[in-house]
Amino acid sequence: MSVTSLTRLLFVFCAASLLVSGCALFQPKGRPSDPLDALRYDIDAVLGDSLFVPARTSIKVVSLNSKEILYERDSKLLMRPASNMKLLTSATALNVLGTDFKFRTSVLTDAAVNDGILEGDLFFKGFGNPDLKTSDLDTLVRQIKAQGIHAVRGRVVADVSYFDDLYWGYGWNWDDEPYQYAAFISPLSINDNCVGVKATPGQNPGDSIQVEMVPPTGFVSLVNTAITATDTAIRRLSITRPYKERKNVIIVDGEMLANTEANERQISVWKPELYAAQLLAEALRRDSVLVEIEPSIAAAPDSARELAVHYHGIDSMLVNLNKSSDNLSAELTLKTLCAVRRGMPASAEGGVYVINEFLSSLGIDTTKYFIADGSGLSFYNLLTAEMITQLLTSMSERADIFPLFYESLPIAGIDGTIKNRMKGTLAEGNLRAKTGTISGVSSLSGYVTTLDGERLVFSMSMQNFIHPTRLYQQAQDSIGVLLAGFSRVGRRVAQR
Numbered sequence: 001m002s003v004t005s006l007t008r009l010l011f012v013f014c015a016a017s018l019l020v021s022g023c024a025l026f027q028p029k030g031r032p033s034d035p036l037d038a039l040r041y042d043i044d045a046v047l048g049d050s051l052f053v054p055a056r057t058s059i060k061v062v063s064l065n066s067k068e069i070l071y072e073r074d075s076k077l078l079m080r081p082a083s084n085m086k087l088l089t090s091a092t093a094l095n096v097l098g099t100d101f102k103f104r105t106s107v108l109t110d111a112a113v114n115d116g117i118l119e120g121d122l123f124f125k126g127f128g129n130p131d132l133k134t135s136d137l138d139t140l141v142r143q144i145k146a147q148g149i150h151a152v153r154g155r156v157v158a159d160v161s162y163f164d165d166l167y168w169g170y171g172w173n174w175d176d177e178p179y180q181y182a183a184f185i186s187p188l189s190i191n192d193n194c195v196g197v198k199a200t201p202g203q204n205p206g207d208s209i210q211v212e213m214v215p216p217t218g219f220v221s222l223v224n225t226a227i228t229a230t231d232t233a234i235r236r237l238s239i240t241r242p243y244k245e246r247k248n249v250i251i252v253d254g255e256m257l258a259n260t261e262a263n264e265r266q267i268s269v270w271k272p273e274l275y276a277a278q279l280l281a282e283a284l285r286r287d288s289v290l291v292e293i294e295p296s297i298a299a300a301p302d303s304a305r306e307l308a309v310h311y312h313g314i315d316s317m318l319v320n321l322n323k324s325s326d327n328l329s330a331e332l333t334l335k336t337l338c339a340v341r342r343g344m345p346a347s348a349e350g351g352v353y354v355i356n357e358f359l360s361s362l363g364i365d366t367t368k369y370f371i372a373d374g375s376g377l378s379f380y381n382l383l384t385a386e387m388i389t390q391l392l393t394s395m396s397e398r399a400d401i402f403p404l405f406y407e408s409l410p411i412a413g414i415d416g417t418i419k420n421r422m423k424g425t426l427a428e429g430n431l432r433a434k435t436g437t438i439s440g441v442s443s444l445s446g447y448v449t450t451l452d453g454e455r456l457v458f459s460m461s462m463q464n465f466i467h468p469t470r471l472y473q474q475a476q477d478s479i480g481v482l483l484a485g486f487s488r489v490g491r492r493v494a495q496r
Helices: 004-023 037-048 084-097 136-145 270-288 312-323 327-342 349-360 383-397 402-407 469-484
Strands: 056-063 069-073 102-111 121-127 152-158 196-202 210-214 221-222 227-228 237-241 251-254 256-257 263-268 290-297 305-311 430-437 443-450 455-463
Touching: 004 402, 037 056, 037 069, 037 469, 056 383, 084 327, 084 349, 084 383, 084 402, 084 430, 102 136, 102 227, 102 312, 121 270, 136 270, 136 305, 152 270, 196 251, 210 221, 210 251, 237 263, 251 455, 270 290, 305 312, 312 327, 312 402, 327 349, 349 455, 383 402, 383 455, 443 469
Parallel strands: 121 152, 152 290, 221 251, 227 256
Antiparallel strands: 056 069, 056 455, 102 121, 102 305, 196 210, 196 263, 237 251, 430 443, 443 455
């Protein structure tokens, strides 16, 4: 055999040997037998879906019992938290304001009362209460009438001096208006600063759509050109407000099929403080107290005395903030934090300062993230899974405020924003977590208890995707179920 032939033979033999050994080297391993390794293997399998190839994912799972990190992937990566931002706002609110804090809304005057006539204005002053409703006005009216007042020579004047005049969040998208989730920020707020619109088809094809506004008020006008369709609704029903023109006009257009269910929307109003003032004036008139309907805006004089007051507790506010993920509650709470800790007029920037103070007291490095608002609606917010798990861990150690914080979180398969998620699994009724959703972003952070009774804290955020959000939520749910079913001794319980 020639040297050349021998060389070729050796080359083929070596190449074959490398191929065989290489295949053995890169053979995929099976699911590990160690329970913790198996958990990590299963989470990796969930994240191995092609959905995550163009997206970014950040996760951290920590045991509250042992402080051991059970799973971690890019946990120091800055991500947009969406409504996971509300975890920071609500935790700070409980720490700064306390569990007994009450939001206040007052009616004041500096005028005298002569023969039942108030010789001046009623000042309707807001102190950041996010949960004032039309029904609460009856309480205020009764208190006003108890002062012997049956007529007001002046007007109902909205006092918004408690906050600054920035009614929009930093980094909010201009086209989020006029949707409920981006309602204007005002210390004097009512009905989530929205008006309800209920559209019902007519009895016969060609009939106009019947439109009802809740509450009925002269503050908002209606233009209704929608009709009942014969057999096919060609023009989709539209319920909106000309927000670019800053008009409080509800425009209903399009078509509805006969015998279909009513279509209900919540539309934000421009100048919500005037909306609140007019609703109070209308409530007074309904209860036979004469008052000018046209409201105005001004600060109550220092000499003004309180005629009526309504309180709303922080406990129910937190439930609405976290379980329903109410953005207005978060933004009003953010500014209230500033007012209580740093003075008036309160600003969102001052509220962010208070949040950073609290987080710093927990040992969280405030130079490694960025907060833009209180709700997470802003795309400027940047947090990490690591800092969120650190916050949740620290909150679990606060016996004074943790119970209320924990109770405010949505429960998998039961209520809030995850009432329809993880049903029929070990996570149902067990996992409590705050969701977060804006365009291209989905987050889930909270607490879950394993089969062994081990308490875990977790944070996961996914962003930079264009596929439907529900696909990423399903992945989060799969991971949540894996955590709920984890056992260090390898116990297995059939899913419910």
